[in-house]
Amino acid sequence: DTEVTQTPKHLVMGMTNKKSLKCEQHMGHRAMYWYKQKAKKPPELMFVYSYEKLSINESVPSRFSPECPNSSLLNLHLHALQPEDSALYLCASSNSGSRETQYFGPGTRLLVL
């Protein structure tokens, strides 16, 4: 199984809402990532979890809150987002280390009204 799954596929939320994005992989990967991608731009790294611990936070605003409940799951909690946060949010996983290929999920298309 070389699949990373993400739910939901699409999400529309208001600026006062609280929502969560979910990511799951069963490849035994110990590194998981959240990326944000705007149209016609490359993905921008947000967070990296390594062995279920947050190892990198790329200066992401606190309205984005990651969580790694176990080695297979990665959540991204959203609260008080702004319209400019509308984007495709991608989850990825890899064996630990930069030498390994990152496997991406299909993404969640988020629209903030």
Place this chain on the structure above:
Amino acid sequence: KNQVEQSPQSLIILEGKNCTLQCNYTVSPFSNLRWYKQDTGRGPVSLTIMTFSENTKSNGRYTATLDADTKQSSLHITASQLSDSASYICVASSGGSYIPTFGRGTSLIVHP
């Protein structure tokens, strides 16, 4: 500063033709270089990954080359198909870092 530059920005070809996409990278210390294919609104899918000791790697109709001396890579697509229409992203990683450097991608359109 680590950088990845891709060319051309966009490319239109006829179905059945070959094409080559270019990637120049400045990443230190260099660990590996990957090519991804991304369909609109979907997550990137890995095509190839190469370390500094590899200079060619194939995946079906996709062949990637790497010249670690000139810090250049190319992705050659043979006998293009309509389904090849997508963005092709070059990604370089440095040793010991989880933070890859993405190129801006080449948008490929294959016309019938």
